[in-house]
Every structure is written in C-alpha cells, then in structure tokens.
C-alpha cells in the first residue's frame with residue numbers, strides 16, 4: 204500500500220529519521236518533523252499530543268500551522284477524535300471534515316475554513332504497548348482512500364514514540380516536583396513536642412471549615428507553613444492561596460492590594476486592578492503580619508469579615524467574597540490593642556480560632572528532630588551525602604536559645620551542610636553565635652575565633668578517640684601529635700575519653 208505514495212513521502216521518512224538522531228531538544232526536533240511533513244507530504248496542519256497519565260488529559264505539545272494561543276490545548280480522555288484515538292489506541296481517518304460531528308477543532312484553527320476541503324488523520328503514538336500520545340494532521344481532501352496515508356503516519360508515529368515517551372515522563376516529573384516543593388516532601392510539619400501536637404490537632408479541627416484563623420508566634424516559628432497546611436487540607440485546596448504581607452507594602456497601597464481599584468481611583472491608578480480578595484476566589488487569603496495593617500484599613504477588613512462584602516477603591520459595585528481568611532502575626536495583638544494600635548473589634552473577629560506556635564527553645568527534643576530533617580533535605584538538595592550530626596554540634600544546637608527559631612536553625616544547618624567535607628555536621632561548622640553558647644551578646648571576633656578553634660580541636664580529638672576506642676596513645680598517633688598534648692587537651696576540654704572505649708566505629 205505504501206508503494207502508492209509519492210516519492211517525496213519516502214524522502215520525508217529519511218529526513219525525519221535523521222532529525223531524530225541529531226540530538227536536538229524535543230520541541231525543536233518535533234517541530235522540524237512537522238515542517239518536513241508539511242513540505243513533503245502536503246500536510247496543512249499538524250499536532251503532536253502527549254497523554255498525561257497523572258492528569259488523565261491529552262495535552263497538545265507541538266503544533267504546526269495553528270495560530271499561537273494563550274492557553275494550552277487539551278482534551279480529556281475520549282473527548283474529540285484525539286481523545287478517542289488515545290483511548291482506543293487505533294487510528295482515525297476522516298476523508299471530509301464537514302461530515303464529522305466529533306471533530307472539535309479545539310485549536311480554533313479551522314474556524315474560517317471550508318471544512319469540506321479538509322481531510323483529517325489522527326494516529327496513536329505507542330511505546331511498549333502503551334499509547335503515549337497522538338499525531339494528527341490535516342490535508343486537502345481529495346475524496347480518495349486514506350489507508351496508505353494512515354500507514355505512513357503510523358510509521359512516523361513509531362519513529363517518534365521513544366522521544367514522546369521520554370518527554371512525557373519528564374513532564375510528569377516536573378509536575379511531581381512542583382507538588383513536592385509546594386507541600387514539602389511529605390507535607391511535613393516536623394514536631395513531636397506536646398505543644399506541637401496540639402497545633403497539629405488544631406489544624407485538623409479547623410482546616411476543613413471556613414473559619415477565620417489567627418496564627419501567632421515569634422518570627423520563624425512556621426506561621427507561613429501552618430497557613431499553607433491549612434489551605435492544602437481544606438476542601439478548597441484547588442482554589443488559589445493568595446498571600447499579602449501587610450508589613451511589606453506602603454500604607455496607602457494596602458487597601459488597593461486587598462480590594463483592588465478602579466481606573467483613576469488615585470494618582471497612579473492608570474488601569475483597573477483586582478485585589479487579593481478577588482484573586483483568592485473561593486480559596487484562601489493569607490494576611491501575613493496582620494499587626495502591621497494601618498488602623499484605617501482595619502475597619503475595612505472588619506467589614507469584609509462580617510459582611511463578606513467590599514468595593515474596589517474608587518467605587519463601583521459591591522463584590523461578595525467567599526475566600527477564607529488566615530491571618531498571622533509575630534506581634535502580641537492584645538498588647539497592640541491595649542496600646543491603641545489595633546482595633547479590638549477586629550482582634551476579636553480574627554481570633555475566632557487562634558493557633559499559637561511556641562518558640563523553638565520551648566520545644567525540647569524537636570530541635571534534634573528538625574535538625575535531622577533539615578540535614579536530610581539539605582543533603583538531597585545539595586546532592587551531598589550527609590550522614591550525621593556529631594555530638595558537639597548536637598550540644599550546641601540544644602543549648603542555644605534560637606531567637607530566629609526554626610528558620611534560624613534551618614539557616615545554620617544549611618551553612619554547615621555546605622561547609623562539610625566529610626558528610627558530618629560538626630560543631631565547628633555551626634556559626635559563631637552558637638559557639639558563644641546561650642547566646643549572650645556576640646563576642647568580639649578574636650574571641651569567637653578562639654572559641655571556634657577550640658571547638659574544632661575538641662571535635663577532632665573526640666572523633667579520633669572514637670576511632671581508637673578511647674586509647675590516648677593511638678589517638679595521638681591518628682592526629683599526628685604527642686600523647687602529652689592529647690592528655691593536656693583532654694583535660695582542658697573536659698573530654699571523658701573512657702566514654703569511647705566501648706564504642707564501635709561503623
């Protein structure tokens with residue numbers, strides 16, 4: 204049957220097989236192939252689609268002869284001809300498009316065209332027995348039998364299959380990674396302290412309701428993380444989560460950010476703009492640093508919380524909102540209220556469901572739990588194998604008072620993970636503020652240098668002692684020094700060498 208086809212079709216096969224081995228990027232290669240099909244086989248328009256298993260949708264990935272569109276073209280399984288081809292795994296050929304009611308023309312490319320002049324062929328792209336996508340083309344209708352054209356396109360589809368398969372996996376992974384980045388690797392809020400278990404319980408209670416939530420806690424305690432967790436556990440998780448940091452925008456623009464404005468509402472309002480409440484739709488609006496909200500705007504926010512209504516700045520119709528409000532602050536709002544900086548009515552309205560995050564220094568062993576968690580994640584991020592946190596580092600982590608809370612812990616470990624050369628987080632890799640212990644005023648630099656050197660020495664000696672099961676002579680040898688010096692340092696740093704006599708080295 205193929206022999207009925209013109210010579211140019213065979214030249215197209217030759218050229219396409221070469222394009223596939225040129226090692227160009229997927230989009231470039233596929234587009235060049237469609238160009239080839241147009242030039243040598245009279246194809247007018249062409250599309251290569253991927254079947255995304257994770258979304259159960261067919262995405263048009265590469266097009267030729269179809270005007271560029273803002274939004275991507277996709278079909279659900281079974282929808283339109285492409286959808287049917289993917290479900291059935293069998294080609295479809297339509298000699299005259301005007302006779303085919305199933306043809307959707309999702310791309311809109313044929314809206315202005317007399318469809319009676321067009322024929323359409325769609326073939327599945329199969330790899331390892333599975334349909335991974337579809338190749339579709341249209342060409343001038345000549346009223347002939349399309350069988351040989353179908354066979355030809357099946358050959359092309361087979362040639363494309365391995366690349367389309369690889370592309371699909373790549374796309375699915377991107378999606379997966381995005382989800383992981385958004386939710387954390389396990390959607391994890393690490394914590395086992397009693398106070399944190401209470402927080403987890405509160406999240407469970409409130410997530411699926413529409414209640415306003417107020418999250419309080421010092422800086423870096425995880426308020427942002429908790430807000431996200433509540434949103435992603437709510438029934439509106441697929442709607443937007445929109446964040447506004449009330450402290451980060453000038454006072455006179457806060458209201459426009461929240462509620463939007465009409466064109467000309469104030470100097471600089473050259474366009475009409477929608478605010479965060481409208482953006483959030485039925486999702487969540489997260490008002491971070493709510494304590495910074497100017498008093499004048501507090502009244503307006505109160506009205507939205509009570510009546511679920513607002514207007515854009517500069518007038519216009521009243522807009523209803525269904526967005527859920529989560530607010531957070533590291534200020535003590537009660538004190539702000541007492542001092543007249545925060546409206547008491549808004550405070551009561553916001554604190555329908557308060558969640559308080561304790562400072563890290565009050566979470567006991569959670570410090571270690573979090574440290575292990577961060578070290579593991581950082582190792583993956585840096586592509587480095589980090590095996591453990593040594594005892595000197597653990598001591599420092601536990602005794603520090605963590606004014607910057609979880610964020611500070613994360614930063615400290617990031618620095619140490621970058622610096623380590625042996626995959627171990629040593630005490631001397633932690634910043635000087637921790638070495639000073641207890642976190643008194645920062646020591647002068649000469650002093651802290653001295654302390655770091657001592658911490659380093661002490662760690663080296665402990666590590667050596669572990670290796671030689673507490674034998675001081677051998678430890679001295681390992682470190683290339685004398686037993687006298689080792690003994691001196693051991694007593695100076697208060698190291699209990701007998702402790703290591705029973706430890707087996709792994």
Ligand SMILES: Nc1ncnc2c1ncn2[C@@H]1O[C@H](COP(=O)(O)OP(=O)(O)OP(=O)(O)O)[C@@H](O)[C@H]1O
Pocket residue numbers: 391392393394420421422423424425426427428429533573609610613
């Ligand atoms: N319990 C936790 N488990 C895992 N990661 C956490 C935890 N708490 C906080 N983090 C991480 O610590 C960092 C700081 O948390 P977050 O930004 O949520 O703090 P915050 O309270 O909003 O701080 P700020 O008041 O400065 O805005 C983030 O990277 C967050 O993912």
Ligand SMILES: [Mg+2]
Pocket residue numbers: 426427491
């Ligand atoms: Mg925050």
